[in-house]
Amino acid sequence: MSTPPVTAALWDCPTCGRTFANRNQSHTCAPLGDLDRHFANSIPAVRATFDRVLAVLADVGPVAVLSEKTRIALHVRMSFAAFMPRRSPRQGIRRFRPLRTTSQHPIPLQSS
Numbered sequence: 001m002s003t004p005p006v007t008a009a010l011w012d013c014p015t016c017g018r019t020f021a022n023r024n025q026s027h028t029c030a031p032l033g034d035l036d037r038h039f040a041n042s043i044p045a046v047r048a049t050f051d052r053v054l055a056v057l058a059d060v061g062p063v064a065v066l067s068e069k070t071r072i073a074l075h076v077r078m079s080f081a082a083f084m085p086r087r088s089p090r091q092g093i094r095r096f097r098p099l100r101t102t103s104q105h106p107i108p109l110q111s112s
Helices: 035-039 044-058
Strands: 064-067 072-075 079-085 093-098
Touching: 035 044, 035 064, 035 079, 044 079
Parallel strands: none
Antiparallel strands: 064 072, 072 079, 079 093
16 A cells, blocks of 8 residues: 655745745744855865765755754755764764655665
């Protein structure tokens, strides 16, 4: 038994403009920041790794990149992964955390 694709319209927050699957979704209503600031103290290899993840996801479908205050979220109908880039190559991207996964997702996501 397969689940039909979700086609309901997204709700746009009238204050910050973010989209959500649920009307009046609870969230921190704040403007998004500059993506580059998350990598300001990182070596170039950390940013290159993040960019490679985005390139792989682009082959699957469109993904919004939300540069939030403390993380970078990847978002389709909802945020499904969060990145917190770090300074050194040893630390790299500290966390690639899937926020929600389904068996229908084309890329298997795993917590580190």
